[in-house]
Amino acid sequence: xxxxxxxxxxxxxxxxFETLITEYSTTAMAYLGGMPDPETQEPIFNLQLAKxxxxxxxxxxxxxxxxxxxxxxxxxxxxxxxxxxxxVHAVQNSASPGSGKEDDESETADESxxxxxxxxxxxxxxxxxxxxxxxxxxxx
Numbered sequence: 001x002x003x004x005x006x007x008x009x010x011x012x013x014x015x016x017f018e019t020l021i022t023e024y025s026t027t028a029m030a031y032l033g034g035m036p037d038p039e040t041q042e043p044i045f046n047l048q049l050a051k052x053x054x055x056x057x058x059x060x061x062x063x064x065x066x067x068x069x070x071x072x073x074x075x076x077x078x079x080x081x082x083x084x085x086x087x088v089h090a091v092q093n094s095a096s097p098g099s100g101k102e103d104d105e106s107e108t109a110d111e112s113x114x115x116x117x118x119x120x121x122x123x124x125x126x127x128x129x130x131x132x133x134x135x136x137x138x139x140x
Contacts, residue, residue, distance in 0.1 A: 017064075017072050021057060025079050028053035032083075032090045047090060054083050 013019050029035070031050035033043035061076050068076065 017068065018075050021060070021076055021079055024053050024057050024060075025083055028057070028083050029086065032086050034086075045090070045094070047087070047094065050087055050090070054080070054087060057083070 028050045030044055031046045031053065033045050035044060036042060037044050057076070057080055061080065064076075
């Protein structure tokens with residue numbers, strides 16, 4: 001117990017799973033324009049670094065599956081959903097003409113984007129289902 005108190009610094013929240021996820025998600029949001037650069041006061045837009053942070057949180061979700069409490073799991077799911085939706089909007093805005101974002105800091109949506117993974121999986125499943133239905137009807 002005394003060792004726990006030594007590890008906690010004054011002014012910092014307790015170190016737990018939700019704090020870790022909050023720190024990663026705050027970093028991702030900063031790269032999505034959620035915080036100004038301290039020197040220029042301009043929003044920071046770096047979609048590659050934002051995606052990297054979102055992928056890191058997704059990796060933690062995968063590796064901790066079955067080991068989280070219900071509140072921790074819900075917090076993780078909600079945080080990832082919010083980040084992925086914000087990322088999709090940022091990608092769409094960076095792709096639109098006159099968005100004001102530089103091309104070298106943006107990337108277009110592709111199959112490796114976190115927000116597109118579910119969509120790609122759904123499309124593949126729909127294709128598999130339709131092929132199965134076609135095979136079933138031709139056997140009759």
